[in-house]
Amino acid sequence: MRRGNKRAGQGGGAAVGADRRGNAGSAATAVMLAAVLAALVGAAVYFFVFGNWNPPPAITPIGRDVDAQYRLTLIVTGVAFILAQLGLAFAILRYRDRGTRARYSHGNGKLELIWTFAAAVIFLGLGFVGYRAWSAVRLVPPLPGAIRIEVVTSQFVYNFRYPGPDGKFGRTDPKRISPSTGNPLGIDPNDPAGRDDIVVPTLTVPVNHQIDLLIHSQDVIHSFFVRELRLQQDAVPGLSVPLHFTPEKIGRYDIICTQLCGLGHYRMHSYLDVVSESDYENFIRQQEQFSQQAGGQ
Amino acid sequence: MNAGAEASPSTQAARPHAAGGPAGFVRKYIFSTDHKVIGIQYYLLALAAVIIGVALSMLMRLHLAWPALHFPFVSGGVMRPEQYESLMTMHGTLMVFFVLTTAPQAGFGNYFLPIQIGAPDMAFPRLNLLSFWIIFLAFACMVSAFFVPGGAPLSGWTAYAPLGSLGQVTGPGEGLGQTMWLVSIGLFCVATLLSSVNFISTTIDMRAPGMRLFHMPLTVWSWFVTAILSLLSFAVLLAAIVMMLLDRLAATSFFVPAGTVVSGQLQAHGGGSPLLWQHLFWFFGHPEVYIAILPGMGVTSHLLSTFSRKPLFGYKAMVWATCAIGFLGFLVWGHHMFVSGMSPYSAFAFSLFTLAIAVPSTVETFNWLGTLWGGKIQFTTAMLFSLAFVSLFVTGGLSGLFLAQPVVDNMLHATYYVVAHFHLIMAMAGVFALFAATYFWFPKMFGRMMNETLGKLHFWLTFAGAYLIFFPMHFVGLAGGIRRYAQFTAFGYLSRLQPLQVFMTWVALVTAAAQFLFLWNFFWSLRHGEKAARNPWRATTLEWTTVSPPPHDNFAGEYPRVYRGPYEFSVPGAPEDFVLQSAPQEVSG
Numbered sequence: 001m002r003r004g005n006k007r008a009g010q011g012g013g014a015a016v017g018a019d020r021r022g023n024a025g026s027a028a029t030a031v032m033l034a035a036v037l038a039a040l041v042g043a044a045v046y047f048f049v050f051g052n053w054n055p056p057p058a059i060t061p062i063g064r065d066v067d068a069q070y071r072l073t074l075i076v077t078g079v080a081f082i083l084a085q086l087g088l089a090f091a092i093l094r095y096r097d098r099g100t101r102a103r104y105s106h107g108n109g110k111l112e113l114i115w116t117f118a119a120a121v122i123f124l125g126l127g128f129v130g131y132r133a134w135s136a137v138r139l140v141p142p143l144p145g146a147i148r149i150e151v152v153t154s155q156f157v158y159n160f161r162y163p164g165p166d167g168k169f170g171r172t173d174p175k176r177i178s179p180s181t182g183n184p185l186g187i188d189p190n191d192p193a194g195r196d197d198i199v200v201p202t203l204t205v206p207v208n209h210q211i212d213l214l215i216h217s218q219d220v221i222h223s224f225f226v227r228e229l230r231l232q233q234d235a236v237p238g239l240s241v242p243l244h245f246t247p248e249k250i251g252r253y254d255i256i257c258t259q260l261c262g263l264g265h266y267r268m269h270s271y272l273d274v275v276s277e278s279d280y281e282n283f284i285r286q287q288e289q290f291s292q293q294a295g296g297q
Numbered sequence: 298m299n300a301g302a303e304a305s306p307s308t309q310a311a312r313p314h315a316a317g318g319p320a321g322f323v324r325k326y327i328f329s330t331d332h333k334v335i336g337i338q339y340y341l342l343a344l345a346a347v348i349i350g351v352a353l354s355m356l357m358r359l360h361l362a363w364p365a366l367h368f369p370f371v372s373g374g375v376m377r378p379e380q381y382e383s384l385m386t387m388h389g390t391l392m393v394f395f396v397l398t399t400a401p402q403a404g405f406g407n408y409f410l411p412i413q414i415g416a417p418d419m420a421f422p423r424l425n426l427l428s429f430w431i432i433f434l435a436f437a438c439m440v441s442a443f444f445v446p447g448g449a450p451l452s453g454w455t456a457y458a459p460l461g462s463l464g465q466v467t468g469p470g471e472g473l474g475q476t477m478w479l480v481s482i483g484l485f486c487v488a489t490l491l492s493s494v495n496f497i498s499t500t501i502d503m504r505a506p507g508m509r510l511f512h513m514p515l516t517v518w519s520w521f522v523t524a525i526l527s528l529l530s531f532a533v534l535l536a537a538i539v540m541m542l543l544d545r546l547a548a549t550s551f552f553v554p555a556g557t558v559v560s561g562q563l564q565a566h567g568g569g570s571p572l573l574w575q576h577l578f579w580f581f582g583h584p585e586v587y588i589a590i591l592p593g594m595g596v597t598s599h600l601l602s603t604f605s606r607k608p609l610f611g612y613k614a615m616v617w618a619t620c621a622i623g624f625l626g627f628l629v630w631g632h633h634m635f636v637s638g639m640s641p642y643s644a645f646a647f648s649l650f651t652l653a654i655a656v657p658s659t660v661e662t663f664n665w666l667g668t669l670w671g672g673k674i675q676f677t678t679a680m681l682f683s684l685a686f687v688s689l690f691v692t693g694g695l696s697g698l699f700l701a702q703p704v705v706d707n708m709l710h711a712t713y714y715v716v717a718h719f720h721l722i723m724a725m726a727g728v729f730a731l732f733a734a735t736y737f738w739f740p741k742m743f744g745r746m747m748n749e750t751l752g753k754l755h756f757w758l759t760f761a762g763a764y765l766i767f768f769p770m771h772f773v774g775l776a777g778g779i780r781r782y783a784q785f786t787a788f789g790y791l792s793r794l795q796p797l798q799v800f801m802t803w804v805a806l807v808t809a810a811a812q813f814l815f816l817w818n819f820f821w822s823l824r825h826g827e828k829a830a831r832n833p834w835r836a837t838t839l840e841w842t843t844v845s846p847p848p849h850d851n852f853a854g855e856y857p858r859v860y861r862g863p864y865e866f867s868v869p870g871a872p873e874d875f876v877l878q879s880a881p882q883e884v885s886g
Binding site for chain 1: 377378379382451452453457459460463467468469553554555556557558559560561563569570571572604605606607608609610611612614636637638641642644645648649652653655656659660662663664666667669670671672673674675676677681684687688691692695696698699701702703704705706707708710711712753757760761764768771772773775776777779781782783784785787788789790866867868869874
């Protein structure tokens with residue numbers, strides 16, 4: 001194992017090293033690497049600015065706030081991205097080994113301070129700007145007249161519960177959960193508040209009216225995500241998490257699960273139907289008739 | 298100023314290491330206490346894990362691009378969703394734990410930390426041996442999960458409760474497979490805790506005379522800080538793992554609330570909290586990201602300086618930035634939980650601390666550019682990978698600023714945007730640093746050079762591949778493509794993303810194939826590479842003062858004394874453009 005025990009000298013390995021470094025500062029390599037970085041910048045800018053990959057337009061004021069914060073972040077990080085990648089490309093081109101000696105310098109304390117503070121102001125500032133939108137989503141309580149709907153998830157299905165004419169959700173009991181007999185939420189039949197509750201597999205809401213969801217799960221963690229709302233919230237067993245929004249555009253939107261919940265995760269899906277005021281009244285009336293018929297039997 | 302270190306040469310002479318080392322094959326190569334052998338063992342273990350991990354990702358990519366594709370080894374031919382979820386779980390677990398935690402720290406750190414500080418071995422060689430064999434056991438346990446009834450677990454590398462804690466009822470693979478996953482990760486925690494104690498003690502106690510803390514190479518600093526992070530974070534994960542095992546095997550209810558009903562069966566649990574698991578897991582999980590990447594950042598600093606022939610720009614700022622990233626890394630775990638149902642007020646704090654990490658990360662990036670500025674850049678394969686690391690670090694780091702803000706996270710959480718982010722910053726940057734380290738240190742480890750032509754070809758294909766696979770994932774995510782979906786066919790808008798999935802799969806296949814160039818180069822060079830001298834790269838740190846490969850005690854009894862900092866390149870007046878840390882004062886003139 002021991003090959004020679006002489007004291008390690010300064011020039012150890014110079015012979016092998018010298019020819020290895022023969023084309024070490026190759027101009028071709030420098031140009032190619034700089035070109036790849038420039039192409040990366042070009043492609044990134046092109047696809048982020050002109051690419052057709054943005055989510056569909058937001059349908060809530062909060063959604064538009066999220067978009068504004070996303071765009072601001074895109075601009076700030078975009079400028080940093082372009083400067084850093086092109087700076088790297090420039091250094092590679094300009095300072096490739098041309099046979100001259102490198103500059104002997106251990107740094108520059110003043111520059112160090114400048115970019116530390118600049119980064120702190122820009123990045124922390126970005127966070128402060130975004131808090132208004134977060135507060136509007138999560139900290140401001142819902143309006144008194146908001147329509148309350150319960151979102152209940154279980155492996156690979158969504159159920160939505162409306163309180164019915166009495167405006168109250170009936171008591172539920174996990175022991176009574178029985179999707180096959182038409183009681184997927186385990187509503188207790190002995191509680192009068194529950195008799196008029198409506199349970200449906202899709203979420204229908206009136207346009208321009210605040211909706212106040214209460215989200216929870218019966219088994220594992222799922223989630224409630226609608227791209228057009230720019231809102232995402234996990235549905236957690238043992239927790240009921242509120243989430244409110246005011247949709248402004250009639251249409252059918254996908255509700256999808258974003259939290260790994262088992263083998264059917266990829267197909268756990270429902271619809272958010274935003275309908276006109278009158279269509280919503282029709283929908284509720286119809287559902288009430290169904291539940292009365294079911295209750296009467 | 299460093300009494301402990303001053304005393305070390307004489308005490309070291311009395312150690313068994315001064316002798317030639319064990320003679321038998323088993324004691325020398327299998328149950329060795331030599332940190333270099335153990336380092337190589339970790340490296341080869343990580344290599345095995347990464348080969349399996351990449352193979353799993355290829356199967357996933359094939360299935361995502363062509364969901365109806367028949368696989369010869371799947372009963373029925375077409376991959377079932379639960380099988381996809383198992384591949385995804387095992388891919389993530391193998392890569393995060395057995396590759397990105399194992400190779401940079403336990404592999405290269407084990408081999409080079411003692412040599413770079415001028416020590417004959419780690420502080421606790423037997424503990425080192427024990428740590429490796431526990432990790433080996435953990436690896437064997439993890440891989441066997443594929444072969445138990447029900448197959449491998451499907452709850453992801455995060456094993457969120459209650460999916461991960463209720464047993465078979467939540468899905469195939471959640472029975473014995475998930476239990477083995479937990480046992481394996483528990484063993485991994487124990488081994489990593491032992492190993493981190495070893496790293497910390499070695500760095501504090503075993504430094505050569507003159508090796509002041511601020512003379513340590515950035516690599517040593519990053520291994521040291523990483524060891525502290527490991528000690529503090531894996532302890533918490535171990536506790537969480539034990540709690541989940543108890544939930545599964547002893548009917549406790551740490552993570553399962555009352556009234557949980559799975560498939561119509563009321564579970565006999567009550568009083569637990571699924572969010573408790575997430576808090577414990579991410580208290581480990583976020584520092585884990587830095588455990589994976591800090592050593593890579595250290596290697597990048599080290600190599601950029603060496604191949605720019607220029608002192609590292611702002612050495613002390615780099616040390617403080619490394620420490621700051623490590624410290625802040627413990628205050629940000631909640632950014633993984635913005636939409637989890639955690640109090641929305643806490644999002645303010647977690648978000649600010651997360652954005653604050655961008656500050657030391659920016660300092661590192663600017664200092665890397667500052668190191669190149671005015672340098673004399675030599676495009677060795679190792680340097681190419683380090684330069685690419687800087688590019689990937691910038692790209693993957695900046696996308697983190699979106700996810701750090703709860704309001705933006707609202708639309709990007711759990712989408713492919715996140716997959717793009719962590720693959721660029723952790724997986725790709727991490728692996729590029731591993732490649733750089735391999736091309737750089739191979740001559741020292743095995744006494745032979747790797748082939749530079751093959752190395753460069755490998756670099757170009759891998760660099761192009763890294764961006765072409767992972768950059769489009771940002772757009773998949775923006776468009777609403779959700780991670781961990783077994784197929785993108787189940788409902789309407791996802792089918793629009795299919796062409797991108799096909800594109801990424803083709804690039805991934807080519808890029809994975811290009812890794813055979815690396816494997817060929819590695820194993821061919823072991824036997825046939827050009828013989829390496831002591832210091833083929835004309836570098837400055839202590840490992841280059843000894844023969845390649847180093848003898849059992851690293852320095853053949855002549856322990857170095859350190860006279861200066863680690864990056865003295867292009868010193869005016871010096872005869873060469875580098876001055877070794879151990880060169881006596883007069884040489885530098």
